[in-house]
Amino acid sequence: MRVSGTQVSNQTDEAALIARVRDGDQAAMAGLYDRYSGIVYGVALRVLGNTSAAEDLVQEVFLQLWRNPQAFDADRGKLAPWLAVIARNRAIDLLRKRPMEDDIDELPISTGVNLEDEASQRLAISKVRGVLGQLPADQRRLLEMAFFEGLTHTEIASKTGEPLGTVKTRIRSGLLALRKAFS
């Protein structure tokens, strides 16, 4: 598949790619896809548990980015975490059969983590997995239930038998452990 536009190298700045996508540069869009489709696909596959549905979700997310690149503000956040959260929220909507147009969180997501090239992504992924691996199994399970299964705190408390307050506290402390590792 040939795409129109100037070639994209691994070093091309993300903001520059977004700007080119806004100008209709298909090669720039292909560049963004090559960089971040793995992140989007990984989240979708983890939540939906189905390769075909995950592929469809990847299409959906990137096609919408092509159609409406202005929705992402490159000055206020990074694209990778933004796409990951959008993919997760949409996958949860599909999983829980929520309406197709549920509100999507559009706020920019600002992390200090460099995810713009494959090596940086591998490093960050390894670090995240390391942190999660060090969490107690039941706390990790709470995070997974909340994030990948889209369960509410009431549902989690009901499933695990933990008090509501404990569920909230342990989920938050798990996220803070991730933050600490990257600070």
Next chain:
Amino acid sequence: MKEHAQYADSLALYAMHGLDDEREMAELREHLDSCGECRRELEALRADVALLALSTSGPQPPQRSRERLMQAIAAEPRIQHKHKSRFVLGRLQPRWLRLAPTLVAVLVLIASVALVRENLHLRDTRDRLARELQDQRGRAALAMEVMQMMNDSSLPRMTLVSARNVPQPQVKTIYQPQKGHVLLMANNLPVLPDDKVYELWLLPSTGAAPMAAGTFSPDPKGSALMLHAMQDGGIQAKAFAVTVEPRGGSPTPTMPIQFAPAG
């Protein structure tokens, strides 16, 4: 920070859309509106949540997924967005489909206007046909009456001619006394001024005063045809006569008589 402690744990679940207590969410949103520190904490938690998503990275979508996306992109007309707008998922259909409701509404409107116009046109046509039918019925009834009177040899017939003999205007009447109908046919009548008409008079056989039997004006060739219904039937006529009267007719004949029974 103690002030925010009661919200801190909830913020993490809020960042994952994991709160389901409406009252708690409303309180939290109200607090977020007025607390910059909690808003910053929420933003940081959202970044933490995004890091969590990275733990799943590894599997890559198949190559066909990339090709499918590029084909979809190439097939789409590029629309430049001037302003930031919502990033709404769940709409993989072609962009033009977004305009479908508007297009449908416009088409329905156009169709409605066309139907209204068609309806008005059909009403006009119906009314016109009804009028034509009524006219035709009237003409058919007249023709039928004429035919019946002309075919009825028992009815008295009279031919009126000009007293001056030349030219030779001629007035014929056929009278149906039971119905009180008089049919008049005239030829070669002198044309009258606009304020004058010919008036036919029935002269009762009883010798009573002449009775008005209709006014008429000949066409430019001097011909006239009139079917008049007397107010009452059963009047026997001794004769008919024609006078010239002011337009609208007169209660009594104005002399001289223009046409009278021949012989």
